[in-house]
Amino acid sequence: MTPLPRSASTVIIGGGVQGLSAAFNLAEMGQTGIVVIDAGYWQGGASGxxxxxxxxxxASTAWTELFMLTVAEWKTWSKRLGENVMFTQRGYSVVSEKAASAAMLEEATAMQRDLGIRSRMLKSAEISDLLPAINRKRVLAVQHQEEGGVAPHHAALKGLRAYCEHRGVALHYRTKITGIEVTDGRASAVWIGDHRIDAGNILSCAGPDNPDMARLAGVEIDGFGMKIEAMALEPTRPLIKPAIALIDSLAYFHQTSRGEVVGGTEVPERPRMSLRVDVPVMAEMARIYLEMFPQLGPVRILRHWAGQLHASTDYAPLLGEHPARPGLWFSAGWSYGFAGAPAAGRLLAGAIGKGHIDSRMKPFALDRFQTTGPIIEKGIVLA
Ligand SMILES: Cc1cc2nc3c(=O)[nH]c(=O)nc-3n(C[C@H](O)[C@H](O)[C@H](O)COP(=O)(O)OP(=O)(O)OC[C@H]3O[C@@H](n4cnc5c(N)ncnc54)[C@H](O)[C@@H]3O)c2cc1C
Known part of the structure; x- marks a missing residue:
């Protein structure tokens, strides 16, 4: 392994999709001397x-403008990275089972269309066509976003890593940041045991450990660690065309090109932080899947796993420089952080590299709870 450097233009803490997207965008802008440090193994965090x-x-303009940018960026990644990230715009349907969420989706659709998204409420015949196996008795309304879809995480991460390595970004996995040095109020270096790296800027993309990174620099950030679980079913014939969110049952899934149904559900009572899976959570996921797609009854569960997130108290991302610790930036609070990584990487690279704070990033500032207030977003599948 190459030795750790003594100085860096930007030290990025965390080599998941957020950290690598920021490194890619900074390198593409021409920045050199970027270092990515990750305590875990390759693809070991939520990004994998x-x-x-x-x-x-x-449902909110702030989230929609950020994620419109992200979809636009996803469309460019294969070309810019020189690797196929397999982003497939197969559509994304948000299914409502209750009057309140149906009304929310109607309102959100109007807002999204005003912003230029190809979003619509499906007519009955369209629901049958796109979701032939869905239990129509449970469905009140379906919003469909044509530009939504999926991208396998292994393809995106592989493309990002290859690009970064090719452009001379120093990537160090199984290497833990243990200290952040502050000089005259500014975050100025990181420590890995007794090794010091002098840093022009430090960007924390440490997932559930983001609050710990803030504390290492003597400050706090909003939010808490959260464990969520997902599962994959054995391959079956095509039953579900678009990616799907069940907004009232707090579930999301899609069927891969191999035929596996992959996704998860949110459970209001959150087990403690760990990577252990819980049988009651699996049973609850199976119940929700079966109620909505009874034809999945005979299909066996293939895999079940857990991952950890850092969630903010309004569940919106936290993007930007820490107001009390110049030089220390965050891409944190991500629950939709795989989808959001291309936008976050671009906006943070612009902010760190050129000092430009884009209007789509401003609502997600770390101090919003004391200034503009929390972001109210009713269209996310989170309890
Ligand atoms: C089951 C599940 C389903 C999900 N489904 C979706 C979905 O469909 N769509 C979507 O958009 N998002 C989804 N997400 C959320 C998404 O995966 C995350 O928001 C995203 O991966 C966050 O990326 P990240 O790079 O910030 O975090 P991570 O990938 O968790 O990376 C953080 C990295 O920081 C490193 N780190 C921590 N502490 C230190 C330290 N002290 N020093 C050095 N490195 C450190 C860790 O080792 C880790 O690799 C899901 C998450 C889970 C768990």
Whole structure:
């Protein structure tokens, strides 16, 4: 392994999709001397454990503008990275089972269409065509976003890593940041045991450990660690065309090209942080899947796994420089952080590399709870 450097233009903590997307965008802008440090193994964080669903439209303008950018960026990644990230715009359907969520989706659709998203409420015949196996008795309304879809995480991560290595970004996995040095109020270096790296800027993309990274620099950030679980069913014939969110049952899934149904559900009572899976959570996921797609009854569960996130108290990302610790930036609070990585990487690279704070990033500032207030987003599948 190449030795750790003594100085860096930007030290990125965390080599998941957020950290690598930021490194890629900074390198593409021409920045040199970028270092990515990750305590875990390659693809070991949530970035290698997610459902891979991507959509542009939400219920708030702030989320929608950020994710419109992300979908636009996803479309460019294969070409810019020189590797096929297999982003497939097969559509994304948000299914409502209750009057309140149906009304929310109607309102969100109007807003999304005003912003230019190809989003619509499906007519009955369209629901049968796109979701032939869905239990129509449970469905009140379906919003469909044509530009949504999926991208396998292994393809995106492989493309990002290959690009970064080719452009001279130093990547160090199984290497843990243990300290952040502060000089005259500014974050100025990181420590890995007794090795010091002088840093022009530090960007924390440490997933559930983001609050710990803030504390290493003597500050706090909003939010808490959260464990979520997902599962894959054995391959079966095509039953589900688009990616799907069940907004009232807090579930999301899609059927891969191999025929596996992959996704997860949110459980309001969250087990403690760990990577252990829980049989009651699996049973609850199976119940939700079966109620909506009874034809999945005979299909066996193939795999079940857990991953950990850092969630903010309004469940929206936290993007930007820490107001009390210049030089220390965050891409944190991500629950839709696989989908959001291309936008976050681009916006943070612009902010760190050129000092430009894009209007799509501003609503997600770390101090929003004291300034503009929390972001109210009703279109996410989170309890
Ligand atoms: C089951 C599941 C399903 C999901 N489904 C979706 C989905 O369909 N769509 C979507 O958009 N999102 C989804 N997500 C969320 C998404 O996976 C995350 O938001 C995203 O991966 C966050 O990326 P990240 O790079 O910030 O975090 P991670 O991938 O978790 O990376 C953080 C990295 O920081 C490293 N780190 C921590 N502490 C230190 C330290 N002290 N020093 C150095 N490195 C450190 C860790 O080793 C880790 O590799 C899902 C997540 C899970 C778990």
């Amino acid at each position: 454990r997610n459902g891979t669903l991507i959509r542009p439209g939400f």
